[in-house]
Amino acid sequence: MFWNALAQVGLFSVVLLPVTVVLGRYLARVFSGERTALDPVLRPVERLIYQVSGIDPRSEMTWAEYAVAMLLFQLVGMVFLYLLERVQAFLPLNPQRMAAVPADLAFNTAASFVTNTDWQAYAGETTMSYLTQMAGLTYQNFVSAATGIGVAMAIIRGFVRRSAKTVGNFWYDLVRATLWVELPLSLVLALVLLWQGVPQNLDPYVHATTLEGAHQSIAEGPVASQEAIKYVGTNGGGFFNANSAHPYENPTPLTNLLELLAFVAVSAGLTYTFGLMAGDTRQGWTLFGAMAFIFLVGAAGAIAAEQHGNPLLARLGIDQRASALQCGGNMEGKEVRFGIVQSALFAALTTDVACGGVNAAHDSLMPLGGLVALLNMQLGEVVFGGAGAGIVGMLVMAVLSVFVAGLMVGRTPEYLGKKIESREMKLAMLYVLVFPAVVLLLAAVAGSTASGLASLSNPGPHGFSQFLYAFTSGAANNGSAFGGLNANTPFYNLLIGLDMLVGRYLMIIPALALGGSLGAKRALAPSAGTFPTTGLLFAALLVGVILIVAGLTFFPALSLGPIVEHLALMAGKTFK
């Protein structure tokens, strides 16, 4: 079983390395305006967009101008999506005659999709018209991720530029991320998915009579296209409620592997892009290494926890051992075609990457498996992280690590030759504070109000994990659900909506300001006394700081959730 798991995780990891390099190089070319193979097709489209919208892509923006452009664009997108949901009943492409989405759910969904979270308090196949799915949700799947990538590029520019006032042009980054990165990647992925059996049509649902004579309505629609961008853009919002556990979203182990790769590709690639732009690819590899290490440890933990199975079932004499006929372990809430390893790997990576697509029910993970998923998000979206958001989070953590440990070499801290001074610390701490603040405060509200507790489907620590997970997922812009929580209530729709908006924009803005502030600095030349920010030692330090910051923040909460649940389970205790 060990070798089987190692082979599956190993295969994925080995494929990820060349993807990181190739995509990283490509991204660097795209955003510096260098020639790429796609230029003959895309350049005219790009020019047309600029002409129609009256944009001068060469006029550079300061970080503040960049932030304002980004926020305005997102605000308009959110209002548009909200209105679309509210009036979908009167619009075409609605063969199932879906009614207007209620106001609180429409707000939650709009906030969810513009923030690249894709938290779904609704079931897609019974709530959204095809038009809403395509023009509203899929559109946001593209641009919310493109916004994230653009912001990351702006911040990277800030880190690597010297004595510069500007960080790039938001519209240029947005258009380029959409046309050059997301469109081609999702087009290819959609075609592969189609080949593997994912539907792509605008037909009404198929009505079938089962062998038992029951009537069944089989949902379908433009699935492949949305599925592709769902992963390329680390969105994770499923066409169907069951998300990638649904055979029409993720039919085979091959599509599972491709989906895993698709949602980590851009985030991993950006580490290499960062290294290239910083003029030293080791800088990028060091960040990549820290990410990969945390991911692999988490994945190994989740796989081990799931494969170990449930001691309560073992006591009933149920065979949970791996054998030729079964993969064994805790198979509750998992698809047989994926088994333990692909499910646990998916759960770990989707929470690392802030993707949120799931191929198993996280509610049914073992407590330690759930702990991995929860903690991965609580690390603050830094392990690969959402499209763009991951590298940004990691850079902030690097600044923090350099500050704490950098002093220990006897120099005032610097990163890439830029001095980290009080302004940078203020911004970095602001970024770091927003996430625990919003998660813990909202969870505390939910934990002490009747409307918060009414949605829980389990008592005891598991119930606690349910709402802690929901707010963590929202603020981390992950969007995966633990399940078991009835999230479609005005209380949760409003609170999680707020959670996602705060977790996105109140973190992006200080990060952009940090980029702008570093960009304005002159860079110091490295010497033998300079704190090394490449190599194993720094990667280890980075991992340590990430784990300690998140661990210290969330340990009390986690100890009342998955940790005590695990300990109780081992002691054979259940909560009723």
Place this chain on the structure above:
Amino acid sequence: MVRACLDALRKLDPRALIRNPVIFVVEVTSLLSSAVLVHDFSRGYRGLIPFEFQVVVWLWFTVIFANFAEAMAEGRGKAQADTLRRTRTETQAKKLAEDGQLQKVPATSLRRGDTVLCEAGDIIPGDGEIVEGVAAVNEAAITGESAPVIREAGGDRSAVTGGTLVISDSIKVQISANPGETFLDRMIALVEGAQRRKTPNEIALTILLVGLTIVFLLAVATLPSFARYAGAGTTVPMLVALFVCLIPTTIGGLLSAIGIAGMDRLVQHNVLAMSGRAVEAAGDVDTLLLDKTGTITLGNRMASEFIPVGGVALELLAETAHLASLADETPEGRSVVTLAKRQFGLRAPQTGQEQPKFVAFSAHTRMSGVDLGSRNIRKGAAEQVIEFARQLGGAVPPELAPITDAIAREGGTPLVVADGPRIVGVIHLKDVVKEGIRERFARLRAMGLRTVMITGDNPLTAQAIARESGVDDFVAEATPETKLKLIRQEQAKGRMVAMIGDGTNDAPALAQADVGIAMNAGTQAAREAGNMVDLDSNPTKVMEVVEIGKQLLMTRGALTTFSIANDIAKYFAIIPAMFMAAYPELSALNVMGLATPESAILSAVIFNALIIVLLIPLSLRGVEYRPVGAARILARNLLVYGLGGIVVPFIGIKLIDLVVAGLGWA
């Protein structure tokens, strides 16, 4: 010690404490828990009182210990400051009025621009520039060095410092600083740490600490809601105990002590930093500009060899050179006399009947010598002396050029000697590189510093000295402006530059450098321009300055890391203790096997308070610095303070728990 204890209590005043946000927060929460304690006592919750009382006491101790650390650090400078202050207040000045009349006024009434007369036995009443006269001054009050120094009007030794004593002669001094702004005042403020402003890095670090405090405030403040859901109760002292244990009180409590101790260490090395910022910058310096003369080489060139040409006897050359140098009061000239004396026992000038006529050295002629009747003896730069001999109809011996070239190549200076038209030989003047300078440069290199020598010599000479002394780089044929230009160039390349200077023409470069160390013996302009003053006027001291800067930053980083790493153990002590009642399974997290929930919490709080006291010596002494390169220092410190910071509290809390449980406190 007693004074430090009293100061620690005095510093409890929240208005003063708010400068230290972390400890201020501890004080506020201690007040809160004290109020709860009084409330519980008045309600008669007898069972809770012993535990809560002990927690509250240790919380207050945390604040007092932090104050004590600062008071200890300040105490070291206070005694010194008192002595300094006495010299300042008792001085009387002899002020020269516009009409030339002398008035006796208190030193404190002098203003910038006033002129005072200082005679032998007077204490100079304020900082200033000598405008007239020369005097021997005892600067022991400032430098601790009782050997008098010469101060004179004009040139690079014209600055005097208030509080120093005139031993001989009299001088007129124009006061250049108002009372309260003088060197002495600054020094008093500095050693006392009274007007200590936070340095940029301290401010940034404080932001980090405040941020962490807020994170833990969130983690602890949301806990009652989560605990209620779990069916567990929480009390205010329990939550406060957890909160205070988690927030970085160790570094918060020691931060200002570290800063004061760093400045104090500089003062002990007789270096005054004008700001804490300068000390931090010293740690960052990676390029060091050094004047050749006085820093790398002994002040002056020395005659080391006579080389005759044209068949002249060696002794004749020595004698001629000796004659040429008799009136030459420059160190080089004197060294020629010394060499002649040593080699041939030449002593009294054999001038005969003729009255000698001495020709002084001038920058224009670049020669000096003596006219003895018909003999015109000259020594000087090769070109000029050859020209002189030619004009008198002399010929140039063919072996002369190879000899002078060879000397120049080795880094020496050839002085050609001529007796009228006849060129008799060459004096080899040599720069003497200071002993041990090579090792010092090697150590600087290991620290990551590049040394650049600046000299007015020609490139050949400069290169030879650079090779001999092991300096990394050199700039030859430098003028005073070269320094400023060079500093700007280096800074544009992203380097942090330190330089040492004394002269007025060094002032712009001292001001431009990231760390400018002015020699106390230098001019007032140089002292104003630099951000540090070396009271011993010892140019090699820059190494100690850099090391102290690095030590200061390392100590800060090490204790921050240690403080944060401590939290892991504290969680394992307190979290199971808090929730054991609701979830007995959590006792699995009690890895230290602490006796009871109460003793677990109490032990964590006691550890948290005691560790501040235990680390006071380290924060005053500073973390040891070894020049082994950043990567190795980092690895070592991460191991000691990071890993150590994780492990130590597990042991410490367990030991305290054994005591607490053994004594039956909880």
